[in-house]
Amino acid sequence: MANATLETLRASLLEKQRELQRRVESLEKDLSQARSPDFAEQVTERENDDVLREIAREAREEIQRITHAIMRIDEDTYGSCERCGAEISAQRLAAIPNADYCIGCAQAMESQ
Ligand SMILES: [Zn+2]
Incomplete structure (x- = not known):
C-alpha cells in the first residue's frame, strides 16, 4: 500500500x-x-x-x-491478515479500516 x-x-x-x-x-x-x-x-x-x-x-x-x-x-x-498472512483486500479495508483478518479468516472464525 x-x-x-x-x-x-x-x-x-x-x-x-x-x-x-x-x-x-x-x-x-x-x-x-x-x-x-x-x-x-x-x-x-x-x-x-x-x-x-x-x-x-x-x-x-x-x-x-x-x-x-x-x-x-x-x-x-x-493490511495483512493476522491469521494467515494474506493481504486483506482494499475493499474490505475501506469498509473496516481496522480489520485484522482477511475476509476468509473472518468468516471462518465467525462460523466456529
Ligand atoms: Zn486470513
Missing part, C-alpha cells in the same frame, strides 16, 4: 481515537456527578448510568482496536 494512503489513514485513525477519548471522558464526568436525593430519581439515574457505561465500554473497545491498527501501520504489517 502506498505510504501516502497509510499516512492519511493513520491521521484519520488518530483523529477518531481522540474523538472517542473525549467522549469517554465526558461520559465518565457524567457518571461521577452527584446523585439526586430523591429515590425515584435515583432509579432513573441508575438506568441512565447503565446506558452511559455501556456506551463508554464500547468506545474504549473501539479505542483499543484503533490503537492496534495504528500499531500495525507503524510496524508495517497493516
Whole structure:
C-alpha cells in the first residue's frame, strides 16, 4: 500500500481515537456527578448510568482496536491478515479500516 494512503489513514485513525477519548471522558464526568436525593430519581439515574457505561465500554473497545491498527501501520504489517498472512483486500479495508483478518479468516472464525 502506498505510504501516502497509510499516512492519511493513520491521521484519520488518530483523529477518531481522540474523538472517542473525549467522549469517554465526558461520559465518565457524567457518571461521577452527584446523585439526586430523591429515590425515584435515583432509579432513573441508575438506568441512565447503565446506558452511559455501556456506551463508554464500547468506545474504549473501539479505542483499543484503533490503537492496534495504528500499531500495525507503524510496524508495517497493516493490511495483512493476522491469521494467515494474506493481504486483506482494499475493499474490505475501506469498509473496516481496522480489520485484522482477511475476509476468509473472518468468516471462518465467525462460523466456529
Ligand atoms: Zn486470513
